[in-house]
Amino acid sequence: MQLTITLNHFSAALVFSLFASIVFGITHRETMRDMVRYGLYCFAMFLGGVLVAGWAMWLLRR
Amino acid sequence: MANSTTQKAKAAEATPLTLMSVLAPAIGWLIPGAGHMIQKRWIRGVLLFISIASLFLLGLAMQGRIYKANGGDILDILGFVGNVGAGVFYIVTLAQDWGQGAIAFATADYGTKFMIVAGLLNFIAVADAYHIAIGKKK
Numbered sequence: 411m412q413l414t415i416t417l418n419h420f421s422a423a424l425v426f427s428l429f430a431s432i433v434f435g436i437t438h439r440e441t442m443r444d445m446v447r448y449g450l451y452c453f454a455m456f457l458g459g460v461l462v463a464g465w466a467m468w469l470l471r472r
Numbered sequence: 473m474a475n476s477t478t479q480k481a482k483a484a485e486a487t488p489l490t491l492m493s494v495l496a497p498a499i500g501w502l503i504p505g506a507g508h509m510i511q512k513r514w515i516r517g518v519l520l521f522i523s524i525a526s527l528f529l530l531g532l533a534m535q536g537r538i539y540k541a542n543g544g545d546i547l548d549i550l551g552f553v554g555n556v557g558a559g560v561f562y563i564v565t566l567a568q569d570w571g572q573g574a575i576a577f578a579t580a581d582y583g584t585k586f587m588i589v590a591g592l593l594n595f596i597a598v599a600d601a602y603h604i605a606i607g608k609k610k
Contacts, residue, residue, distance in 0.1 A: 415530060
Protein backbone atom coordinates (compact mmCIF):
# COMPACT_ATOMS: atom_id res chain seq x y z
CA MET A 411 0.00 0.00 0.00
CA GLN A 412 1.41 3.36 -1.04
CA LEU A 413 -1.20 5.57 0.62
CA THR A 414 -0.18 6.71 4.06
CA ILE A 415 -2.41 8.75 6.32
CA THR A 416 -1.08 10.30 9.49
CA LEU A 417 -3.67 11.33 12.04
CA ASN A 418 -2.83 12.99 15.32
CA HIS A 419 -4.20 11.53 18.54
CA PHE A 420 -7.28 13.75 18.69
CA SER A 421 -8.32 13.30 15.06
CA ALA A 422 -7.83 9.54 15.39
CA ALA A 423 -10.07 9.58 18.47
CA LEU A 424 -12.61 11.73 16.61
CA VAL A 425 -12.79 9.38 13.62
CA PHE A 426 -12.94 6.32 15.88
CA SER A 427 -15.72 7.86 17.98
CA LEU A 428 -17.76 8.82 14.93
CA PHE A 429 -17.76 5.40 13.28
CA ALA A 430 -18.08 3.37 16.49
CA SER A 431 -21.02 5.55 17.59
CA ILE A 432 -22.82 5.00 14.28
CA VAL A 433 -22.51 1.22 14.66
CA PHE A 434 -23.51 1.30 18.35
CA GLY A 435 -26.52 3.50 17.58
CA ILE A 436 -27.79 1.21 14.81
CA THR A 437 -27.22 -2.06 16.62
CA HIS A 438 -28.25 -1.21 20.18
CA ARG A 439 -31.60 0.52 19.64
CA GLU A 440 -34.90 -0.28 17.91
CA THR A 441 -36.38 2.92 16.51
CA MET A 442 -34.71 5.50 14.29
CA ARG A 443 -35.12 8.25 16.87
CA ASP A 444 -33.55 6.12 19.62
CA MET A 445 -30.71 5.11 17.30
CA VAL A 446 -29.82 8.74 16.60
CA ARG A 447 -30.05 9.67 20.27
CA TYR A 448 -27.95 6.74 21.42
CA GLY A 449 -25.39 7.34 18.67
CA LEU A 450 -25.02 10.98 19.73
CA TYR A 451 -24.78 9.90 23.38
CA CYS A 452 -21.99 7.40 22.57
CA PHE A 453 -20.16 10.01 20.50
CA ALA A 454 -20.32 12.53 23.34
CA MET A 455 -19.16 9.92 25.86
CA PHE A 456 -16.24 8.84 23.66
CA LEU A 457 -15.06 12.41 23.11
CA GLY A 458 -15.79 13.42 26.69
CA GLY A 459 -13.75 10.44 27.89
CA VAL A 460 -10.84 11.43 25.66
CA LEU A 461 -10.90 15.01 26.95
CA VAL A 462 -11.22 13.98 30.62
CA ALA A 463 -8.44 11.39 30.28
CA GLY A 464 -6.26 13.94 28.47
CA TRP A 465 -6.68 16.56 31.19
CA ALA A 466 -6.19 13.93 33.92
CA MET A 467 -2.88 12.89 32.36
CA TRP A 468 -1.86 16.54 32.00
CA LEU A 469 -2.56 17.08 35.72
CA LEU A 470 -0.70 13.90 36.71
CA ARG A 471 2.34 14.99 34.72
CA ARG A 472 2.62 18.29 36.60
CA MET B 473 -32.17 -26.79 36.55
CA ALA B 474 -34.90 -28.76 34.78
CA ASN B 475 -36.95 -25.61 34.55
CA SER B 476 -34.06 -23.74 32.92
CA THR B 477 -33.56 -26.54 30.37
CA THR B 478 -37.27 -26.52 29.53
CA GLN B 479 -37.22 -22.74 29.07
CA LYS B 480 -34.21 -22.98 26.75
CA ALA B 481 -35.90 -25.71 24.72
CA LYS B 482 -39.05 -23.57 24.41
CA ALA B 483 -36.99 -20.57 23.32
CA ALA B 484 -35.28 -22.71 20.66
CA GLU B 485 -38.68 -23.82 19.41
CA ALA B 486 -39.88 -20.22 19.27
CA THR B 487 -37.09 -19.20 16.87
CA PRO B 488 -37.15 -21.63 13.94
CA LEU B 489 -34.09 -21.81 11.72
CA THR B 490 -34.92 -20.00 8.51
CA LEU B 491 -32.81 -19.45 5.41
CA MET B 492 -32.55 -15.76 6.24
CA SER B 493 -31.37 -16.42 9.80
CA VAL B 494 -28.37 -18.28 8.35
CA LEU B 495 -27.81 -16.17 5.24
CA ALA B 496 -27.98 -12.71 6.86
CA PRO B 497 -25.18 -13.28 9.42
CA ALA B 498 -23.00 -15.10 6.86
CA ILE B 499 -23.31 -12.37 4.22
CA GLY B 500 -23.12 -9.70 6.92
CA TRP B 501 -19.79 -11.08 8.06
CA LEU B 502 -18.38 -11.29 4.54
CA ILE B 503 -19.54 -7.81 3.49
CA PRO B 504 -20.20 -5.48 6.44
CA GLY B 505 -23.78 -4.17 6.37
CA ALA B 506 -24.92 -6.63 3.70
CA GLY B 507 -26.81 -8.69 6.30
CA HIS B 508 -29.04 -5.66 6.85
CA MET B 509 -29.27 -4.81 3.16
CA ILE B 510 -30.61 -8.23 2.14
CA GLN B 511 -33.35 -7.70 4.71
CA LYS B 512 -34.20 -4.36 3.09
CA ARG B 513 -32.70 -2.25 5.90
CA TRP B 514 -30.89 -0.18 3.28
CA ILE B 515 -29.93 2.90 5.27
CA ARG B 516 -28.68 0.89 8.25
CA GLY B 517 -26.74 -1.43 5.94
CA VAL B 518 -25.08 1.40 4.04
CA LEU B 519 -24.18 3.25 7.25
CA LEU B 520 -22.70 0.08 8.75
CA PHE B 521 -20.72 -0.58 5.60
CA ILE B 522 -19.36 2.98 5.46
CA SER B 523 -18.42 2.97 9.15
CA ILE B 524 -16.73 -0.43 9.24
CA ALA B 525 -15.04 -0.07 5.84
CA SER B 526 -13.76 3.42 6.71
CA LEU B 527 -12.31 2.28 10.02
CA PHE B 528 -10.59 -0.71 8.41
CA LEU B 529 -9.24 1.19 5.40
CA LEU B 530 -8.08 4.12 7.54
CA GLY B 531 -6.27 1.63 9.75
CA LEU B 532 -4.60 0.15 6.69
CA ALA B 533 -3.66 3.59 5.38
CA MET B 534 -2.17 4.43 8.78
CA GLN B 535 0.21 1.49 8.22
CA GLY B 536 -1.51 -0.71 10.78
CA ARG B 537 -0.60 -4.34 11.18
CA ILE B 538 -2.84 -7.26 10.28
CA TYR B 539 -2.77 -10.40 12.44
CA LYS B 540 -2.49 -13.87 10.96
CA ALA B 541 -4.03 -17.12 12.20
CA ASN B 542 -0.78 -18.67 13.39
CA GLY B 543 0.22 -15.86 15.71
CA GLY B 544 1.39 -18.11 18.52
CA ASP B 545 1.11 -15.41 21.18
CA ILE B 546 -2.29 -15.15 22.92
CA LEU B 547 -2.54 -11.42 22.13
CA ASP B 548 -1.84 -12.17 18.47
CA ILE B 549 -4.65 -14.73 18.48
CA LEU B 550 -7.03 -12.15 19.98
CA GLY B 551 -5.89 -9.68 17.34
CA PHE B 552 -6.61 -12.26 14.67
CA VAL B 553 -10.12 -12.85 16.06
CA GLY B 554 -10.77 -9.11 15.88
CA ASN B 555 -9.32 -8.77 12.38
CA VAL B 556 -11.18 -11.74 10.92
CA GLY B 557 -14.49 -10.06 11.77
CA ALA B 558 -13.91 -7.58 8.93
CA GLY B 559 -14.72 -10.31 6.39
CA VAL B 560 -13.77 -9.50 2.81
CA PHE B 561 -11.53 -6.62 3.89
CA TYR B 562 -9.41 -9.00 5.96
CA ILE B 563 -9.32 -11.61 3.20
CA VAL B 564 -8.21 -9.12 0.53
CA THR B 565 -5.64 -7.51 2.83
CA LEU B 566 -4.15 -10.89 3.65
CA ALA B 567 -4.18 -12.00 0.00
CA GLN B 568 -2.44 -8.81 -1.15
CA ASP B 569 0.07 -9.02 1.68
CA TRP B 570 -0.88 -5.54 2.87
CA GLY B 571 -0.97 -4.51 6.53
CA GLN B 572 2.57 -5.43 7.46
CA GLY B 573 2.79 -2.59 9.98
CA ALA B 574 5.42 0.12 9.94
CA ILE B 575 7.37 0.90 13.08
CA ALA B 576 8.58 4.14 11.47
CA PHE B 577 5.07 5.64 11.75
CA ALA B 578 3.93 6.60 15.24
CA THR B 579 0.30 6.27 14.17
CA ALA B 580 0.73 2.71 12.90
CA ASP B 581 -0.35 1.36 16.27
CA TYR B 582 -3.58 3.38 16.03
CA GLY B 583 -4.09 1.82 12.61
CA THR B 584 -3.70 -1.68 14.03
CA LYS B 585 -6.35 -0.93 16.65
CA PHE B 586 -8.66 0.62 14.03
CA MET B 587 -8.59 -2.61 12.01
CA ILE B 588 -9.27 -4.80 15.05
CA VAL B 589 -12.17 -2.60 16.16
CA ALA B 590 -13.61 -2.60 12.63
CA GLY B 591 -13.77 -6.40 12.82
CA LEU B 592 -15.29 -6.38 16.30
CA LEU B 593 -17.91 -3.83 15.27
CA ASN B 594 -18.80 -6.07 12.35
CA PHE B 595 -19.42 -8.95 14.78
CA ILE B 596 -21.96 -6.71 16.54
CA ALA B 597 -23.54 -5.85 13.17
CA VAL B 598 -23.72 -9.58 12.32
CA ALA B 599 -25.52 -10.30 15.62
CA ASP B 600 -27.93 -7.45 14.87
CA ALA B 601 -28.63 -8.83 11.38
CA TYR B 602 -29.40 -12.22 12.97
CA HIS B 603 -31.78 -10.64 15.48
CA ILE B 604 -33.62 -8.93 12.64
CA ALA B 605 -33.77 -12.22 10.71
CA ILE B 606 -35.36 -14.12 13.62
CA GLY B 607 -37.79 -11.28 14.31
CA LYS B 608 -36.30 -10.30 17.67
CA LYS B 609 -35.67 -6.80 16.33
CA LYS B 610 -37.52 -4.75 13.72
